[in-house]
Amino acid sequence: MASERDFNEVISGLAKKRGFYWGPSPEIYGGSSGFYDLGPLGKLLKNRLESVIRSSFVRSNFWEVECPTVSPEIVWKASGHLDGFMDPLTQCTKCDQVYRADNLIEEHSNDASLKGLSLDEMTKKIEELGIRCSACKSELGPVQQHNLMLKTKLGLDQDAYMRPETATTTYLLFKRFLTFFRDKLPASVFQIGKAYRNEISPRQGMLRLREFTQVEGQIFILEEDEMNWPQFEDIKDVELPLLAYQVQEKGNEKVSMVKMSEAVKKGYFQKPAYAWCVWLAYEIFRGMGFTNENMRLRQHLLNERAHYAADAWDVEIQTRSFGWVECCGIHDRGNYDLTRHQEFSKERMSVKVNKQPVVPNVLEIAFGVERPLFCLLDNSYAEDEERNWLKFPPPLAPVQVAIFPLMGKPELLTPAQEIFNAVLDSGLVTQFDRGGSIGRRYRRQDEVGTPFCVTVDYDSLEDSTVTVRDRDSMEQVRIKREELVETLHKLVKGTILFASLAK
Ligand SMILES: [Zn+2]
Numbered sequence: 369m370a371s372e373r374d375f376n377e378v379i380s381g382l383a384k385k386r387g388f389y390w391g392p393s394p395e396i397y398g399g400s401s402g403f404y405d406l407g408p409l410g411k412l413l414k415n416r417l418e419s420v421i422r423s424s425f426v427r428s429n430f431w432e433v434e435c436p437t438v439s440p441e442i443v444w445k446a447s448g449h450l451d452g453f454m455d456p457l458t459q460c461t462k463c464d465q466v467y468r469a470d471n472l473i474e475e476h477s478n479d480a481s482l483k484g485l486s487l488d489e490m491t492k493k494i495e496e497l498g499i500r501c502s503a504c505k506s507e508l509g510p511v512q513q514h515n516l517m518l519k520t521k522l523g524l525d526q527d528a529y530m531r532p533e534t535a536t537t538t539y540l541l542f543k544r545f546l547t548f549f550r551d552k553l554p555a556s557v558f559q560i561g562k563a564y565r566n567e568i569s570p571r572q573g574m575l576r577l578r579e580f581t582q583v584e585g586q587i588f589i590l591e592e593d594e595m596n597w598p599q600f601e602d603i604k605d606v607e608l609p610l611l612a613y614q615v616q617e618k619g620n621e622k623v624s625m626v627k628m629s630e631a632v633k634k635g636y637f638q639k640p641a642y643a644w645c646v647w648l649a650y651e652i653f654r655g656m657g658f659t660n661e662n663m664r665l666r667q668h669l670l671n672e673r674a675h676y677a678a679d680a681w682d683v684e685i686q687t688r689s690f691g692w693v694e695c696c697g698i699h700d701r702g703n704y705d706l707t708r709h710q711e712f713s714k715e716r717m718s719v720k721v722n723k724q725p726v727v728p729n730v731l732e733i734a735f736g737v738e739r740p741l742f743c744l745l746d747n748s749y750a751e752d753e754e755r756n757w758l759k760f761p762p763p764l765a766p767v768q769v770a771i772f773p774l775m776g777k778p779e780l781l782t783p784a785q786e787i788f789n790a791v792l793d794s795g796l797v798t799q800f801d802r803g804g805s806i807g808r809r810y811r812r813q814d815e816v817g818t819p820f821c822v823t824v825d826y827d828s829l830e831d832s833t834v835t836v837r838d839r840d841s842m843e844q845v846r847i848k849r850e851e852l853v854e855t856l857h858k859l860v861k862g863t864i865l866f867a868s869l870a871k
Pocket of ligand 1: 460461462463464465501502503504505506
């Protein structure tokens with residue numbers, strides 16, 4: 369097995385070779401870091417993840433919306449992004465190389481209390497730790513703020529920005545939502561769409577992107593409903609892998625499986641509605657193929673939280689490339705956003721409670737799709753002396769079935785083609801491959817994670833059966849041709865296991 373250091377190389381190499389993702393893009397012009405192209409298999413995989421995400425939200429009563437990705441300056445003044453959405457940077461005094469100050473400090477010190485330092489404190493810390501420019505070893509300048517939004521212009525002279533999150537564009541619709549939801553709260557909406565962050569020299573490939581697809585679910589909710597959230601009853605006995613702030617404070621990094629009702633009792637969560645959002649985020653990530661073995665929910669330390677956040681938890685995924693990767697944030701945004709937009713737009717962003725106007729609170733689940741996509745590739749990669757394969761859960765595999773004629777003879781090609789058409793028409797993503805030895809064709813499908821391969825051979829002509837081969841066990845069973853499509857659907861959905869067919 370490859371060492372931890374170069375595991376990212378293994379994944380990126382496979383991604384490049386087999387068409388999951390390419391970049392940085394545009395490659396033929398040298399590439400700009402933070403931009404990637406999805407190849408055919410990457411796009412299929414992303415579509416699968418998005419469809420899991422979509423159905424999880426819809427099942428939980430969220431409605432999907434879509435807003436523009438460019439908004440005029442006033443929106444970002446109101447949201448606080450123009451003044452507050454900053455990275456702390458330091459520049460080499462000699463060669464002008466730019467560094468993220470917080471990352472530099474983290475790389476040079478293992479002290480977790482160094483999160484959330486002010487600009488001056490960071491400048492001092494860099495001096496104290498004797499950190500210098502890694503390119504020319506000269507001194508680094510004072511730490512300064514850099515705004516992460518990409519600026520553009522509307523028409524000739526109106527300043528505008530590419531959205532750094534979808535959330536703000538969702539909040540602008542609040543008045544419309546009130547009409548749509550007939551003035552009833554809580555109301556839940558979500559958005560899946562592009563967002564942009566002008567990171568300085570982003571590294572870590574697909575994990576740090578300047579353009580990415582964001583998913584953000586929002587619940588508009590009154591304070592009393594946050595405490596009285598009937599759906600919490602349904603999940604109170606569910607155990608989640610939690611790492612609470614209280615536990616971390618004692619210097620402990622150990623995750624424990626905690627019942628949700630227990631977590632509320634212990635004071636890990638103040639509000640049942642917020643706790644339910646943490647559970648929903650967990651469910652969505654389970655749907656995307658992550659398990660308790662490689663996933664944890666970590667509460668932010670006080671100095672990690674945004675100024676408006678009353679509470680914050682992250683979904684983190686363990687990878688072989690980068691260790692624990694933060695993949696999703698669950699935020700209690702209070703009524704900060706709606707209050708600000710009411711102030712700046714002069715439009716009403718409140719509802720009437722006992723005849724008094726009240727600006728509701730917002731609970732949010734926010735993540736990018738590319739991070740779980742990368743983590744899933746990382747977690748799915750397997751290899752032995754013979755082969756390497758991607759053990760995607762079958763429902764998520766980009767290609768679900770491959771059909772092979774044993775040989776390129778017409779008497780095999782014709783029935784294989786018919787089977788291919790039938791499986792494809794039934795709605796499964798199916799590939800037809802007649803090139804090379806059967807062993808090589810299996811290896812090619814293994815490498816992209818295709819869970820099931822169907823081979824049409826000479827016995828098929830005699831007894832109207834075909835061979836179905838399982839990617840993980842490499843075992844094969846013969847299936848009657850008329851039962852093939854239905855069986856494949858059950859296998860791909862996971863309603864039957866291959867082992868039960870093999871008997
Ligand atoms: Zn330098």
